[in-house]
Amino acid sequence: MKSLSNRRVLLGITGGIAAYKSAELTRMLTKAGAEVRVVMTQAATEFITPLTLQALSGNRVHTTLLDTEAEAGMGHIELARWPDLVLIAPTSANFIAKIADGKADDILSTLLLATKAPIAIAPAMNQAMWSNQATQQNLQTLQQRGIAIFGPESGEQACGDVGLGRMLEPAQILEMSGALFDEGLLAGMRIVITAGPTQEAIDPVRYISNRSSGKMAYALATEAAAAGAQVTLISGPVALATPDRVKRIDVISAQQMLEASLGCAPECDVFIGVAAVADYRPAQFAEQKIKKSSDTMTLALVKNPDIITAIAALEKRPFTVGFAAETNDIEQHGAEKLARKKLDLLFANDANATLGSDNIGATALWPEGSQALGPASKRLVALQMLTLIRSRYDASSNRKS
């Protein structure tokens, strides 16, 4: 179920015996990569405890409209803005009537009025209540408003009746929810991106670094997450906010970036080394601040590990993408790095024009070809790069299988 990866699902639960199936639905949604927040009506809490849903979703469960604790954290309006999908399962006959009427007298109905996200409901009720004209008219109203209606199915009911009104099984609801989303370009792909400069400490107050801003890596992380990928950003010190839906691991030195990268690599499909890793670090770290006692000073440096080379050398290696910021003979140096570091793809660019800038032009190089990208904003070029990564990744997976 790739299309639910990285999606935000607000799961509403109303009162009904089928509420016990919501626990399994929550587990399945989470397993499919969705982030789930649960909102329950008071009646729902009579059938299943908020604690169960909290444990399965990993998020606090909301049950009342005016909860001082919730309003201080994620209040109901904020909660209404949060999801990519509002899914109500089970939806009782009473709640269907409430939605049709546009009522806002509990947290879930209020959220429905305030949200702009698509809404889907999975009705569950006695077969006579389902076929009642009032319910059928309400359902028509909901359908006209674009609300998706999943099920119900026919079968034996808790009350002993047999007929239409059983809630669909969680697996079917999951399938239908996933189908509401277009498959993103990178749906389900796990991507690790290194970002920014590294700082190599000389003494407690001084370090060696470079002018990398981290903007290109953050633009890639933003676009990759929006395209459905699960993104981990291993970031050196930068002045940028963490993009939405991206997991960020902060590091300072090249050594720390290497350790974090090796830790994440076995769990990823694509590794993109965008970081401007300091090539050298001081041979010795002075525990105390170095005094300016002489007119000249010599600092002994040692080479830092090459992170991307280490990743590309792993036995079970991810699709490995590098960058080369050059000041001269850009494509020639880029091609040499592609081969020497054994990369699958490399983006070569002009360091003078790119460092710190919001724009970039680059040449994509891979063993069998090349392509010019940009110049345009880093956001736009990031999208072109990800499109190329997707197609080269697919080509290399096909070769392997």
Ligand code: C5P
């Ligand atoms: O050799 P150069 O620094 O130009 O190579 C650039 C590419 O190698 C980038 O993808 C960069 O993130 C990566 N790199 C690395 N570890 C280093 C140096 C560079 O991963 N120590």
